[in-house]
Amino acid sequence: MKKTLVITLLASALAVSALAGCGASATDSAPAEAQTGTEETGEENDAASAEAVEVEFWYAGGKTAVNVIQEIVDSFNESQDQYHVKTVTQADYEETYQSLQAGIAGNAAPDLVLLNVDAARSLSDKELVMDLNSLIEADSEFSQEDYLEVFYKQGMDDAGKVYGLPAYGTTQVLYYNMEAFEAAGIKAEDIQTWADLGEAASKIKAAGYDYGWEPMWGADNLIDAAFSNGASIFSEDGTQVTINTDEWVEVWEAFRTWIHEDETMAIHSGGQGWEYWYATIDDVIAGKAGGYTGSSGDQADLDFSIVAAMEQPAWSDSTSSAPMAETKTLSVLSGSSQEEQQGAFEFIKYFTNPENQVKWTMSTGYVAVNVNIDDNEEYQAYVAENPQAAVPFQQATHGTVYPYDPTNGAVKDALNVAADKVEIEGISAKEALDEAQATAQAALDEALGN
Numbered sequence: 001m002k003k004t005l006v007i008t009l010l011a012s013a014l015a016v017s018a019l020a021g022c023g024a025s026a027t028d029s030a031p032a033e034a035q036t037g038t039e040e041t042g043e044e045n046d047a048a049s050a051e052a053v054e055v056e057f058w059y060a061g062g063k064t065a066v067n068v069i070q071e072i073v074d075s076f077n078e079s080q081d082q083y084h085v086k087t088v089t090q091a092d093y094e095e096t097y098q099s100l101q102a103g104i105a106g107n108a109a110p111d112l113v114l115l116n117v118d119a120a121r122s123l124s125d126k127e128l129v130m131d132l133n134s135l136i137e138a139d140s141e142f143s144q145e146d147y148l149e150v151f152y153k154q155g156m157d158d159a160g161k162v163y164g165l166p167a168y169g170t171t172q173v174l175y176y177n178m179e180a181f182e183a184a185g186i187k188a189e190d191i192q193t194w195a196d197l198g199e200a201a202s203k204i205k206a207a208g209y210d211y212g213w214e215p216m217w218g219a220d221n222l223i224d225a226a227f228s229n230g231a232s233i234f235s236e237d238g239t240q241v242t243i244n245t246d247e248w249v250e251v252w253e254a255f256r257t258w259i260h261e262d263e264t265m266a267i268h269s270g271g272q273g274w275e276y277w278y279a280t281i282d283d284v285i286a287g288k289a290g291g292y293t294g295s296s297g298d299q300a301d302l303d304f305s306i307v308a309a310m311e312q313p314a315w316s317d318s319t320s321s322a323p324m325a326e327t328k329t330l331s332v333l334s335g336s337s338q339e340e341q342q343g344a345f346e347f348i349k350y351f352t353n354p355e356n357q358v359k360w361t362m363s364t365g366y367v368a369v370n371v372n373i374d375d376n377e378e379y380q381a382y383v384a385e386n387p388q389a390a391v392p393f394q395q396a397t398h399g400t401v402y403p404y405d406p407t408n409g410a411v412k413d414a415l416n417v418a419a420d421k422v423e424i425e426g427i428s429a430k431e432a433l434d435e436a437q438a439t440a441q442a443a444l445d446e447a448l449g450n
Helices: 007-016 042-047 063-079 093-105 117-125 133-137 149-155 178-183 194-206 219-227 246-261 275-285 296-301 338-351 354-364 371-375 377-385 387-396 410-425 429-448
Strands: 053-060 083-090 112-116 165-170 172-177 291-295 307-310 326-332
Touching: 053 063, 053 093, 053 338, 063 083, 063 338, 063 354, 083 093, 083 338, 093 112, 093 117, 112 117, 112 338, 117 149, 117 326, 133 338, 149 165, 149 326, 165 296, 165 338, 165 354, 165 387, 172 178, 172 219, 172 275, 172 296, 172 387, 178 194, 194 246, 219 246, 219 410, 246 410, 246 429, 275 291, 291 296, 296 354, 296 387, 307 387, 326 338, 338 354, 354 371, 354 377, 354 387, 371 377, 377 387, 410 429
Parallel strands: 053 083, 053 112
Antiparallel strands: 112 326, 165 326, 172 291, 172 307
16 A cells, blocks of 8 residues: 655644544553654664565554554564565544544555554544454464453444454553552552452541552443443443443442541542543652552553552452453554555554563553463563562453443543542542433433434
């Protein structure tokens, strides 16, 4: 596929594009400095063989993630001479999706792109990304069993079309200040439920800390805990939103009580960009709070001589831990040539092989998608010295997939509004979730044509 449009023209095309972007949630990534509009240097392009098929790859990420991806791309290019992957970085996942839509409209799309699942699904429904089944079935070395099921299935629709393969995963885990736990007489292994954590937060505050625990601002932490209480987003037939059931209200009201009545928990909200996220982390590192709930990707920036990590607990003794486990997909554009599609697929396999997934998770903290990392000696040695590194992977094995939302994110938007009412304003969970339910159901009815 001929690629003639540079990034400045993509921006112009985007300005007139009527298509809407797809936003990223707090669980999408840990906060980090992002890069945008970056292309390979002339030296890197000169290194490509004249006979090599060029595969253009668009992606986003924090500074560490972007650098690691580029290292893996460079390694792939050096490992063979049939394909040459050319990279272009975007500011974030939303910009990637918007720029991609503009590129498709202007016949200047890449061959391979890193996307949020909902964005990839939307493009798949419009047949703008290819069904990878044809490439998978023709490859005798490819095995679906190499991937964590919770991640693999997120790139597959109900009809079995594979519109993306998982690149890496994210899930929110608990990070705690070890001195705070010791001062309050708390052992991490004794926290089996959120009620246990609520009690621990009270003890930590009584030990002289400002707060016992700091959930991360937004709906995601609350959704995680609700899922661990058996809550769901939609009814089984997909026609009803179910975000104000008893399972939801019980969980959200408990967090409201901990924050506004007991004052043993607190959140940071607002500010510029990721300011609230860093403020939350700083409280725990500085010994002002006993711990916080944050991204697996935070691990690249945390001091584990001060903090340790553990999985999210179940909601109660009668439920199981089931927080969200989200993946980013590597999707191949339908408009690319067969050679470019094959090259993109070869790179996906390379990026997700055990060795590169070990490099990825050790460098960034994000969750590896290849189950065979456990057999890798380098990873085994790393985890032995850094036990926190294994926590997100272990949690992902029993994670919950946030379901496909036909409202294009309206349900999640309603939950975010409700979360602000509960966490910031102290409004009762039932009132906030009843309002969210009405808003979300109206959006679903419209999406389903009811």
